[in-house]
Amino acid sequence: MKGTHSLLILLVLTILLAGAALFIGPVSNPSWAIIQGIRFPRVLLAIIVGAGLAGAGAVLQGVLRNPLADPFILGTSSAAAAGVVLAAVLGFQHYSMLYFMSIGFALASIFVVYRIAQIDGRAPIQTIILAGVIVSLFFNAAVFLFFSIFYRESFTMLFYLLGTLTEGSWTLIGISASIITLGLGLTWFFSRELNMLTQGETTAFHLGVDVETAKKLLFVAASTLVAASVAVAGMIGFVGLIVPHMMRMIVGPDHRLLIPASALGGAIFLILADALARTIMPPLEIPVGALTALLGSPYFVYLLRTRQNAGDF
Amino acid sequence: MSTLLLKQVSFHYQGGFALQDIDLSLPEKSFLALIGPNGSGKTTLLQLMSGLLQAKSGQVRLQDRPLNTLTRRELARQIAVIASDQYFAFPFPVVEIVAMGRFPYLGRLQKLTDSDRQIVEESLQRTEIGHLRDRPISQLSSGERQRVLLARAIAQSPAILILDEPNTHLDIHHQIEVFRLLQHLNQEHSMTVVVVLHDLTAASTFCRTVALLSEGKLVKTGTPQEVITTETIRSVYRADIEVHPSPMGGFPQISYR
Numbered sequence: 001m002k003g004t005h006s007l008l009i010l011l012v013l014t015i016l017l018a019g020a021a022l023f024i025g026p027v028s029n030p031s032w033a034i035i036q037g038i039r040f041p042r043v044l045l046a047i048i049v050g051a052g053l054a055g056a057g058a059v060l061q062g063v064l065r066n067p068l069a070d071p072f073i074l075g076t077s078s079a080a081a082a083g084v085v086l087a088a089v090l091g092f093q094h095y096s097m098l099y100f101m102s103i104g105f106a107l108a109s110i111f112v113v114y115r116i117a118q119i120d121g122r123a124p125i126q127t128i129i130l131a132g133v134i135v136s137l138f139f140n141a142a143v144f145l146f147f148s149i150f151y152r153e154s155f156t157m158l159f160y161l162l163g164t165l166t167e168g169s170w171t172l173i174g175i176s177a178s179i180i181t182l183g184l185g186l187t188w189f190f191s192r193e194l195n196m197l198t199q200g201e202t203t204a205f206h207l208g209v210d211v212e213t214a215k216k217l218l219f220v221a222a223s224t225l226v227a228a229s230v231a232v233a234g235m236i237g238f239v240g241l242i243v244p245h246m247m248r249m250i251v252g253p254d255h256r257l258l259i260p261a262s263a264l265g266g267a268i269f270l271i272l273a274d275a276l277a278r279t280i281m282p283p284l285e286i287p288v289g290a291l292t293a294l295l296g297s298p299y300f301v302y303l304l305r306t307r308q309n310a311g312d313f
Numbered sequence: 314m315s316t317l318l319l320k321q322v323s324f325h326y327q328g329g330f331a332l333q334d335i336d337l338s339l340p341e342k343s344f345l346a347l348i349g350p351n352g353s354g355k356t357t358l359l360q361l362m363s364g365l366l367q368a369k370s371g372q373v374r375l376q377d378r379p380l381n382t383l384t385r386r387e388l389a390r391q392i393a394v395i396a397s398d399q400y401f402a403f404p405f406p407v408v409e410i411v412a413m414g415r416f417p418y419l420g421r422l423q424k425l426t427d428s429d430r431q432i433v434e435e436s437l438q439r440t441e442i443g444h445l446r447d448r449p450i451s452q453l454s455s456g457e458r459q460r461v462l463l464a465r466a467i468a469q470s471p472a473i474l475i476l477d478e479p480n481t482h483l484d485i486h487h488q489i490e491v492f493r494l495l496q497h498l499n500q501e502h503s504m505t506v507v508v509v510l511h512d513l514t515a516a517s518t519f520c521r522t523v524a525l526l527s528e529g530k531l532v533k534t535g536t537p538q539e540v541i542t543t544e545t546i547r548s549v550y551r552a553d554i555e556v557h558p559s560p561m562g563g564f565p566q567i568s569y570r
Contacts (some may be wrong), residue, residue: 208389208417
């Protein structure tokens with residue numbers, strides 16, 4: 001009951017902050033047009049992208065059995081971005097191609113990371129970081145390759161890659177929102193299996209879990225969540241690390257609560273981060289992805305050191 | 314009728330190691346120790362018995378059904394396994410870990426019923442960890458963790474309980490406790506117990522049947538007195554030891570030279 005209570009509080013907080021965020025920005029007396037046309041889609045984006053990235057983080061941490069996993073650190077975001085950029089430079093007009101390539105690249109990258117990082121049934125942080133660096137380097141290089149061959153006006157694309165919530169297309173926002181809602185629903189449906197998987201794949205097998213199916217499904221769901229977020233907002237890092245970690249302290253490690261809590265927490269986190277990014281250096285706006293990375297990296301180091309001291313890997 | 318029956322079971326890894334022609338029958342209420350030198354195939358045999366590995370030839374039958382025809386859930390209601398290395402990445406409270414044992418009985422999205430909760434409570438009591446119920450597993454000592462895993466296995470209400478070296482990280486006090494509990498489950502609750510053991514004295518003290526593996530073959534099965542003899546152990550383990558009857562009741566015990 002305590003858990004459901006926390007979820008309710010998080011939900012109310014999300015709605016209140018979303019409402020407040022509509023009135024925060026470089027223009028202090030915004031017209032209705034600004035609120036409706038610019039800020040509203042932006043806050044909506046913050047909610048869906050935050051929910052998608054934080055939900056994906058919680059899932060990946062569970063399957064890899066490591067609370068320090070994150071789509072950005074694992075290189076999943078880079079892979080999804082490479083898919084988006086490739087779809088753009090190849091001139092695919094239809095949205096389905098954009099999402100198809102983004103999801104495909106993300107899924108491939110998770111598969112590679114899993115194969116590289118896993119030792120004796122779990123992924124220790126050293127190999128996770130290693131695999132993530134390798135995968136990120138590869139896909140970042142691919143992005144620059146696509147740029148140098150095809151692209152002449154790469155500045156907007158570069159800004160996108162840094163992570164922003166300025167996407168104005170309602171179609172893209174709508175598609176991503178639907179995919180992320182579905183993805184979160186699917187992971188929640190398998191959250192008990194995810195709890196079992198955190199005990200180890202062999203143990204999960206002996207407890208009656210169809211391990212291969214559950215794992216595949218959760219990986220597909222996680223990469224879909226990441227890809228749908230990256231497709232509209234670029235690479236916003238560390239949301240998937242910071243938020244599930246904080247939510248675990250509030251609702252505990254049970255994924256039946258942790259996944260919805262992370263989704264709401266991610267929304268709150270990104271609404272706040274974006275409000276900060278819009279107002280910290282007026283009239284300039286900094287990419288929210290740069291901001292979360294600046295905040296997230298030290299947080300990661302902090303978690304790494306405290307867990308290391310506790311001998312807890 | 315035997316609970317678990319292995320008929321001419323063979324298995325080989327791609328690397329080359331193989332288990333050959335294993336015949337083993339576990340009558341109801343058996344208490345079996347699998348012993349043998351490192352690399353003799355104990356863990357592989359355990360994994361064949363628990364359904365984690367599939368025999369390349371021969372058959373494993375559980376209560377007269379081929380093991381590989383059971384669904385994952387059916388299997389988990391019949392056989393509970395405690396692997397030797399356990400790692401807890403997340404601070405689940407003890408009671409939630411134990412409740413995971415009820416997973417094979419629950420529908421998707423179904424909550425624990427009252428009888429599930431009662432079984433979880435009984436499992437906590439039986440392993441004497443009721444006072445730890447709300448503590449995060451990550452804060453417990455290895456002896457306490459072992460008891461939590463036992464409680465989870467008991468909550469599965471299995472017919473067969475399989476353990477891979479349950480005593481490795483435990484001091485003698487906790488070792489004796491674990492074996493007493495296993496004996497209790499075996500005798501009072503008719504659970505068949507299979508344990509892989511390196512400690513031969515423990516095997517002969519607590520287990521009714523001992524099966525000795527060497528280089529992928531079952532070389533001897535019988536009572537501790539029949540299997541653990543100076544001659545057999547010396548030749549299979551290539552160790553300079555002497556077996557003599559324990560003053561505590563005549564079962565064989567090992568002295569190193």
